[in-house]
Amino acid sequence: MSTTVQLSRRRFLQSSLGALTLAVTAGGLVTIVRAADADSKKYGADSMPGGTVDDPLVFVSIAADGTVTIVAHRAEMGTGVRTSLPMVVADEMEASWDRVQVVQAEANEARYGNQNVDGSRSMRHFLMPMRRAGAAARQMLEAAAAARWSVSVSEVKAVRHEVVHQSSGRRLGYGELAADAARQPVPGTEQLKLKARADYRYIGKNQVRLVDLEAIGKGQATYGMDMRLPGMVYAVVARPPVVGGKLRRFDSEKALAVPGVLKVVEIPAFQGAPAFQPLGGVAVVARNTWAAIKGREALEIEWDDGPNGGYDSADFRKTLAEASRATGKTIRDNGDTLSVWNGAAETERFAAEYYIPHLAHASMEPPVATVQIKEGRAEVWTSVQNPEAARTAVATRLKLKPEDVKVNVLLLGGGFGRKSKPDYVDEAAIVARAMPEGTPVKLVWTREDDIHHDYLHTVSAERLEAVIDKTGKVRSWLHRSAAPTIGSLFAEGAKGQQLFESAMSAINMPYQIPNVRVETAEVAAHARIGWFRSVANIPHAFAAQCFIAELAHRAGKDHRQFALDLIGPARQIDPGDMADTWNYTESPERYPYDTGRLRGVIEAACQGAKWGRELPKGHGLGLAFCYSFMSYTATVVEVAVDEKGQVRVLAVDMAMDCGPQINPERIRAQMEGGAVMGLSLALTSEITFEKGRVKQSNFHDYQVLRHNASPRVIRTHLVNDDHDLPPGGVGEPPVPPVAPALCNAIFAATGKRVRSLPVGTVA
Amino acid sequence: MPQLNVNGQTREVDVPDDMPLLWVLRDELGMTGSKFGCGMALCGACTMHLDGAPVRSCVTPVSAAAGRAISTIEGMASDRVGQVVQDAWIENNVAQCGYCQAGQIMTAVGLLKTTPAPTEEQIDGAMGGNICRCGTYPRIRAAILQAADRLAQGDE
Ligand code: FES
Ligand code: FES
Numbered sequence: 001m002s003t004t005v006q007l008s009r010r011r012f013l014q015s016s017l018g019a020l021t022l023a024v025t026a027g028g029l030v031t032i033v034r035a036a037d038a039d040s041k042k043y044g045a046d047s048m049p050g051g052t053v054d055d056p057l058v059f060v061s062i063a064a065d066g067t068v069t070i071v072a073h074r075a076e077m078g079t080g081v082r083t084s085l086p087m088v089v090a091d092e093m094e095a096s097w098d099r100v101q102v103v104q105a106e107a108n109e110a111r112y113g114n115q116n117v118d119g120s121r122s123m124r125h126f127l128m129p130m131r132r133a134g135a136a137a138r139q140m141l142e143a144a145a146a147a148r149w150s151v152s153v154s155e156v157k158a159v160r161h162e163v164v165h166q167s168s169g170r171r172l173g174y175g176e177l178a179a180d181a182a183r184q185p186v187p188g189t190e191q192l193k194l195k196a197r198a199d200y201r202y203i204g205k206n207q208v209r210l211v212d213l214e215a216i217g218k219g220q221a222t223y224g225m226d227m228r229l230p231g232m233v234y235a236v237v238a239r240p241p242v243v244g245g246k247l248r249r250f251d252s253e254k255a256l257a258v259p260g261v262l263k264v265v266e267i268p269a270f271q272g273a274p275a276f277q278p279l280g281g282v283a284v285v286a287r288n289t290w291a292a293i294k295g296r297e298a299l300e301i302e303w304d305d306g307p308n309g310g311y312d313s314a315d316f317r318k319t320l321a322e323a324s325r326a327t328g329k330t331i332r333d334n335g336d337t338l339s340v341w342n343g344a345a346e347t348e349r350f351a352a353e354y355y356i357p358h359l360a361h362a363s364m365e366p367p368v369a370t371v372q373i374k375e376g377r378a379e380v381w382t383s384v385q386n387p388e389a390a391r392t393a394v395a396t397r398l399k400l401k402p403e404d405v406k407v408n409v410l411l412l413g414g415g416f417g418r419k420s421k422p423d424y425v426d427e428a429a430i431v432a433r434a435m436p437e438g439t440p441v442k443l444v445w446t447r448e449d450d451i452h453h454d455y456l457h458t459v460s461a462e463r464l465e466a467v468i469d470k471t472g473k474v475r476s477w478l479h480r481s482a483a484p485t486i487g488s489l490f491a492e493g494a495k496g497q498q499l500f501e502s503a504m505s506a507i508n509m510p511y512q513i514p515n516v517r518v519e520t521a522e523v524a525a526h527a528r529i530g531w532f533r534s535v536a537n538i539p540h541a542f543a544a545q546c547f548i549a550e551l552a553h554r555a556g557k558d559h560r561q562f563a564l565d566l567i568g569p570a571r572q573i574d575p576g577d578m579a580d581t582w583n584y585t586e587s588p589e590r591y592p593y594d595t596g597r598l599r600g601v602i603e604a605a606c607q608g609a610k611w612g613r614e615l616p617k618g619h620g621l622g623l624a625f626c627y628s629f630m631s632y633t634a635t636v637v638e639v640a641v642d643e644k645g646q647v648r649v650l651a652v653d654m655a656m657d658c659g660p661q662i663n664p665e666r667i668r669a670q671m672e673g674g675a676v677m678g679l680s681l682a683l684t685s686e687i688t689f690e691k692g693r694v695k696q697s698n699f700h701d702y703q704v705l706r707h708n709a710s711p712r713v714i715r716t717h718l719v720n721d722d723h724d725l726p727p728g729g730v731g732e733p734p735v736p737p738v739a740p741a742l743c744n745a746i747f748a749a750t751g752k753r754v755r756s757l758p759v760g761t762v763a
Numbered sequence: 764m765p766q767l768n769v770n771g772q773t774r775e776v777d778v779p780d781d782m783p784l785l786w787v788l789r790d791e792l793g794m795t796g797s798k799f800g801c802g803m804a805l806c807g808a809c810t811m812h813l814d815g816a817p818v819r820s821c822v823t824p825v826s827a828a829a830g831r832a833i834s835t836i837e838g839m840a841s842d843r844v845g846q847v848v849q850d851a852w853i854e855n856n857v858a859q860c861g862y863c864q865a866g867q868i869m870t871a872v873g874l875l876k877t878t879p880a881p882t883e884e885q886i887d888g889a890m891g892g893n894i895c896r897c898g899t900y901p902r903i904r905a906a907i908l909q910a911a912d913r914l915a916q917g918d919e
Binding site: 076077078079080209210212213214216217218219220221222223225226228234259287288289290293362363364365366411412413414415416444446447665669670672673674675676677698699700704705706707708710711712713714 | 782786789791793796799802805835836837840849852860863864883890894899901902903904
């Protein structure tokens with residue numbers, strides 16, 4: 001990287017937040033931020049609860065037989081983190097991977113540092129702490145060997161699970177050194193000798209398979225859904241069909257008559273804002289899951305729908321569209337967008353409106369938790385993204401001290417943001433409390449529960465307006481977004497997107513346009529709005545990336561070239577120079593917006609797809625790109641659209657620059673998965689409400705991509721791999737560019753513009 | 764009181780006739796390899812074989828399985844095709860979260876037993892009922908094609 005960085009020191013989260021504001025991070029933390037405190041703002045992992053821990057004694061233990069046990073402190077939901085972070089430790093400590101065993105940490109952020117797998121932060125925040133832990137362990141082993149041989153530590157070297165005395169050739173295995181090494185002082189950070197990149201054995205090498213790979217293939221891996229304990233009972237819950245609804249009355253007689261049903265337990269409705277509280281309702285406890293489901297069907301319940309009983313997606317769509325046409329709250333303002341627009345000739349003005357519906361996460365494993373309460377302590381076995389939040393929820397519910405709640409983290413059958421909210425764990429605690437002491441309760445969500453009661457991705461209307469002159473220069477850009485905010489989860493009645501939402505691909509964009517204005521409209525939430533893999537980048541990038549393609553078309557220019565011209569030359573931008581914005585909690589010095597890297601992925605994706613090639617009739621290539629979670633992605637989609645308007649995705653080329661590539665094989669897996677998830681939401685997925693109720697219920701009406709619709713070709717292009725850069729996120733960044741690339745491809749194939757998702761068939 | 768034959772073993776269960784096989788195996792017999800994903804024959808996570816043919820066990824009443832050979836993911840390591848498919852799954856690093864993969868493998872094994880050299884379209888047709896929310900479809904496809912190759916070589 002040769003470009004010099006000239007970064008202003010503008011503070012984030014400053015004036016635009018006002019004196020006292022609720023700030024919600026994508027990690028689900030709610031903090032009251034005083035403007036005056038903004039000066040002491042911490043970045044990255046330091047801003048997260050628990051921060052980071054790099055103590056080798058916490059993460060590494062070595063048995064006398066040489067087995068190295070490494071703690072995976074973050075939950076596995078499919079990104080590979082349970083493998084990749086221990087792999088980093090093993091590499092730095094020169095442990096042989098075939099002699100490494102991984103154990104999963106229980107919830108304890110004071111001990112392990114932050115454990116919330118959300119926000120594409122695992123590698124971003126824990127690469128260096130894990131390297132330090134591994135290097136420290138290695139140096140302790142070397143010091144132990146040197147002491148044993150009474151030689152200087154500079155004469156010995158750890159190599160593949162042994163320490164070697166270089167001149168004499170003596171060697172001692174890690175097992176033989178374990179006890180002595182554990183008594184060595186832990187070296188301070190400044191004494192650590194981290195490996196040079198050339199010495200890596202596993203980092204960047206694709207030598208390591210998922211630790212659970214074999215067990216998964218044999219059906220032996222244990223997910224939250226698979227927990228079993230002696231005497232365990234099973235529960236399902238009938239929840240209010242409308243968010244904020246309450247139980248008016250219920251009759252459990254018939255339910256209790258169902259064979260196998262043991263008990264019926266009322267779950268209190270939430271108070272105030274929903275946050276991570278259960279929705280309320282009635283739990284049916286039974287000998288097995290099936291009996292519980294049958295028992296629930298036999299419940300007679302009358303609900304009071306409450307204030308959201310009128311929520312209707314068709315009406316709300318109009319509300320959003322209207323809001324997107326009215327002046328909103330300005331959150332970025334450069335130049336004088338309004339007068340340029342007002343002064344422009346009609347032929348120079350261009351506006352377009354986009355719509356993205358609610359989406360459900362629909363991880364293949366629905367939410368599930370097992371809780372047992374015994375002798376003043378609670379033990380939990382569950383699949384959660386945020387174990388510490390689950391511990392807090394259970395401790396609060398049962399009025400226990402957090403140290404009296406043990407949360408065991410099992411594998412997650414997918415998460416995508418849903419499982420960072422531990423409402424289902426809280427439900428299980430409520431039911432366990434109602435059962436005889438010591439009864440383990442497994443509380444299962446069915447697929448219908450999951451679709452009906454998700455923390456949904458928001459629904460949004462996006463309006464963009466631009467003035468583009470005859471030469472194709474974009475003179476002004478207005479992006480107005482109307483969408484219920486995740487902030488409404490934590491503050492009753494919160495309206496207008498939070499800064500962290502607006503920042504994602506709306507405020508934080510680098511186009512060289514002299515007049516830029518970004519506005520958010522104040523619209524209320526009538527559902528539980530949560531974060532969904534890549535969050536607000538989905539609607540913002542969809543709109544902006546389609547709009548750029550539309551502008552290119554108006555200008556009569558090649559989309560790729562037009563986009564590169566709009567981005568301009570390679571440079572590093574402090575997002576704080578765009579507006580008072582949010583930089584994914586990261587420091588703008590470490591993580592500036594690097595347009596060179598953005599250009600790089602666009603070029604790589606286009607090259608991979610052979611952009612500009614001749615295509616058969618009815619085929620089209622579409623491009624889109626995005627910067628999110630400190631990584632740069634670009635996607636080219638190739639589609640074929642037949643006479644009936646059926647869209648078939650033939651190929652996806654996805655390029656990503658996430659800085660150093662720690663486990664490239666898993667990065668590619670995330671890119672492939674992101675492409676499929678992006679196509680699901682683009683092509684078929686939609687949650688709609690009628691009378692406050694979610695209309696869809698299972699995979700027949702909430703459709704996600706299946707084998708037959710999935711593109712046969714997904715080419716992944718990893719670019720840069722610069723280990724001098726701080727790591728970027730991997731799990732989320734692949735998603736946002738997919739839907740706009742698809743719609744741009746459909747336009748190229750048919751001349752028809754799809755501005756509303758899901759695409760369905762092209763009319 | 765139905766008697767079940769699961770992976771070659773006889774198991775006694777005391778459950779109502781209409782209880783789906785999936786819950787009988789998971790909750791009553793403690794065999795949790797087969798997964799619950801939808802309960803409506805829409806996702807394939809629960810796929811088992813009845814007399815060698817894939818079924819969605821979440822909608823298969825236990826009474827329909829009595830007296831027939833039930834095989835599950837737990838039994839695949841001792842099935843010739845199952846073993847080859849499991850190996851191909853590992854070699855292609857198919858799994859992300861892995862939750863759907865038991866069902867994917869069971870459907871793929873069923874496919875390869877009747878169609879040893881499947882075309883792309885036959886793979887689509889057979890696998891269309893198995894959802895992977897993590898999006899591992901391209902690797903599943905590659906693993907099936909590889910397993911088909913291996914099986915063909917083994918037969919030569
Ligand atoms: S759980 Fe049986 S098909 Fe989904
Ligand atoms: S690997 Fe996660 S659902 Fe298929």
